[in-house]
Amino acid sequence: MDHVSDQLLHADIYDLKRGYVEDPSLETYTCLICGHQTEKGVIYPDNGLLYDAEKSMRHHINHKHDSMLDYLLSLDKKLTGLTDLQRKLIGLFNEGLSDQDIVAELDGGSTSTIRNHRFMLREKMKQAKLFLAVMELMEEGGRPSSRPGSAAPPKTISSALPGKLGERLPILKEENEKILSKYFIEGLNGRLQSFPKQEKRRVVILRHIAADFEEGRMYTEKEVNQLLEARYADHVTLRRLLIEYGFLDRLPDGSEYWVKQPEGKGKGIKDMKNQRRKELVNEYMNTPRPMGVLQIRNKENGKIYVTSGMNLPGVINGQKAKLSSDFHVSPSLQKDWKELGEEAFAFEILEELKPDPQAANDLSQQKIYTEKVKKMEENWLEKLQPYGEKGYNRRPRGE
Incomplete structure (x- = not known):
């Protein structure tokens, strides 16, 4: 990523996991990724649903940035300490894929190797917890003593x-x-x-x-x-x-x-x-975002990857971030992107669903739109068949 905010780098684990920090004095929630803010007491409408400040912030992170896990995995390895393979594996583990499916996604290896990676990641988590405790104790030890009888600490400003x-x-x-x-x-x-x-x-x-x-x-x-x-x-x-x-x-x-x-x-x-x-x-x-289906097309060989979302600009940004960070769910698309570069690919909207402006406050519309977009994607997948030599999508199980 081009820029990581200082606020994110100094956030605690709880705030890092949820992706935002609360400022009780200003009664605001601030996104740790882009700085977007919501205020307590304000109701935020979005695609027919009404959200309070904190729910609106969670909704913002999920739709604008996909998820905090996706964002953190997209950070430079110098920040996370994760190798490219570890980042990719964590993404696949998060999808709930079995070891056999992960082997197929990686085009090689064995299920025992995948189990070993799971074990090593858990060991890395234990080490990180202990290291964090050690560093916090070290910093606390460097502070002026507050024991009775000790000298008054130097004046700060x-x-x-x-x-x-x-x-x-x-x-x-x-x-x-x-x-x-x-x-x-x-x-x-x-x-x-x-x-x-x-x-x-x-x-x-x-x-x-x-x-x-x-x-x-x-x-x-x-x-x-x-x-x-x-x-x-x-x-x-x-x-x-x-x-x-x-x-x-x-x-x-x-x-x-x-x-x-x-x-x-x-x-x-x-x-x-x-x-x-x-x-x-x-x-x-209150300004509706475009929703629908899009394809990522390789200009050189014509292969495509089909996906959809409730905020197409956000989906495009999310796809580019994953590809640029080398942890996209499609290994073949990731491979071509890495070899050919971003300029070799076109992001094209296949079909757009425009929300009904007369039903802006209808809370049932969000679910209806979500189902419609999902059905649109299924239709385009059936029509284009972006599998194997024709595309980068993973063929549905059972076919």
């Missing part, structure tokens, strides 16, 4: 950090000054010489730059860029990280930015922001 950053990254006053003097060698009002990779240093710099923005004022994206460009050439990275770390906030369409207020402050601006966000979210959620 973590209270100025948003959210729980102050708890996770306690920053000493002397440490803060040292970092700023190192990276702003022309003075604290000057330009940033370079942007560090170490998280604590990044947070110190971001907090300092965030002070350039006035509390209670709304900024356009152009104004934000101008302020950041005066500090550092890569203003896009600064803007993104100021949002991700909670120093700035913005509307979903990026039209307005502002300094993010601690809980209980800036109520007027927060109310205005919430109202505008609700309007934009409702506008998006």
